[in-house]
Amino acid sequence: AQRVTQPEKLLSVFKGAPVELKCNYSYSGSPELFWYVQYSRQRLQLLLRHISRESIKGFTADLNKGETSFHLKKPFAQEEDSAMYYCALEMNRDDKIIFGKGTRLHILP
Amino acid sequence: DAGVTQSPTHLIKTRGQQVTLRCSPKSGHDTVxxxxxxxxxxxxxxxxxYEEEERQRGNFPDRFSGHQFPNYSSELNVNALLLGDSALYLCASSPGTGGPLxxxxxxxxxxxTVT
Structure with a gap:
């Protein structure tokens, strides 16, 4: 069955340390993957999508089809990165969309 | 531009009742x-x-239905409410075609909240 797994519910990282939020997916077709972020008391918003191969707020994510992963990375964490992060998969073949359960990133001072 | 707006903010209903939620898309967006x-x-x-028709659907029962108006605003209707329908309902808008994401x-x- 198709699914998106974010194994960590909570990730605590010291300011200035590297960040990696894990996302694994299960899908046999060609996936489109996204990261969404929700800051405290703000709306859910798109952070980045793999097809754009962009870097937003210092975050990058590379699609690894061999490992079926789309981990979100940032070399140096900042306090304003504290938020809830969701990985999402759009399965073109089935037109289905699946979100992971999310990881709460807490940046320690 | 206020962006995407939804009403009401909070709602409490009893099991078995029906509910309608409303959404106004961001200016210039026609897909909800x-x-x-x-x-x-x-x-x-x-x-x-999109264009007042349901274009894609997830795995939700027919109790969940919707509507889009000519001004692109939309309603979500849920009939015969169950306790499990208690949740946050999010609306999102985008311009033009493309998948939901x-x-x-x-x-x-x-x-x-369903009681």
Whole structure:
């Protein structure tokens, strides 16, 4: 069955340390993957999508089809990165969309 | 531009009742998607409307229905409410065609509690 797994519910990282939020997916077709972020008391918003191969707020994510992963990375964490992060998969073949359960990133001072 | 707006903010209903939630898309957007987010879970896609028609649908029963008006605003209707329908309902809008996850602009949500 198709699914998106974010194994960590909570990730605590010291300011200035590297960040990696894990996302694994299960899908046999060609996936489109996204990261969404929700800051405290703000709306859910798109952070980045793999097809754009962009870097937003210092975050990058590379699609690894061999490992079926789309981990979100940032070399140096900042306090304003504290938020809830969701990985999402759009399965073109089935037109289905699946979100992971999310990881709460807490940046320690 | 206020972005995507939703009403009401909070709603309490009794099991078996019916509810209507409303969404106004961001200016210039003509596609509206609805999501259900239960506590501690990620959003689950319900359906998407474009040109006043349902274009895509997730795994939700027929009790969940929707409508899009000529001004692109949308309603989500849920009939015969169950306790399990308690959740945050999110609306998202986007311009033009594309799958639901092109919907980049989310509203603040409507918190529905079914007792």
């Amino acid at each position: 998607s609805w999501y259900q987010q239960a506590l501690g879970q990620g959003p689950q896609f319900i359906f998407q409307y 092109r919907a980049e602009y989310f509203g603040p949500g409507t918190r529905l």
